[in-house]
Amino acid sequence: MIEYETILCEMPQADSGIATITLNRPASLNALSRRMADELTDALGQLSADASVRVLVLRGAGHAFCSGGDVRDMAGAGPRSADESLQGMERYRRMTLALHEFRQPVIAAVDGVAFGAGMSIALLADLVLLSDRARLCMVFQRVGLIPDCGALYTLPRLVGLQQAKALALTAREINACEAHAMGLALEVVPWQQLHARALQLAQSIAKGSPIALSLTKQALDASLQSDLSTMLALEAAGQAVALTSPQHHLAAQAFVRK
Structure with missing residues (x-):
């Protein structure tokens, strides 16, 4: 497996069948940069093609899952036309499809913030586990953007159209218990137990064909x-x-x- 700058990719140990991808920019709360999007797409493609992988666990380094798109990265791109911006969104479309169409089940273990694109990425997983200190927000309206990375598809399917509109239009932050009650997560667990619970769930799934x-x-x-x-x-x-x-x-x- 290729080594990456912004993510850690771990292949299954022995015959466990469990692979792990860790978003690894803890200094920026694992903000999604252009490089991270490209590296995530590449890693997902390689893992999906590997017959030894039965389950994928997706997590964030440190005490956050993903704080959303890297605003500094966006600003560094400079002024762009709508056509240039559309071309730039192609990398995020590829990343979104790579995660949504991943061959085997994906478990997102979400600790701390999952804002904007971070929340969108979590919702692309098949099963979402939240720590008791997780905070989710469709933050896009606060920076004059619309939800992306698949949220316009996943969110109304999970919470219904009216609730999806409320979350997207108000950019209201919700805690783990509220997210669970809405149907955005399978479980809420103490943050100290999050990774162990994700692995336990992955092990139970990996026993299958x-x-x-x-x-x-x-x-x-x-x-x-x-x-x-x-x-x-x-x-x-x-x-x-x-x-x-x-x-x-x-x-x-x-x-x-x-």
């Missing part, structure tokens, strides 16, 4: 844009593939022996 995990994730993601007939067809096609997998045969034989 890599093929079945991937197919289940993809099918559930498709369900919100599909009807029952389409989903039944996806079930049949996916099950046909899963039934031929070595993991299914081994599990079935083990069950019979019991």
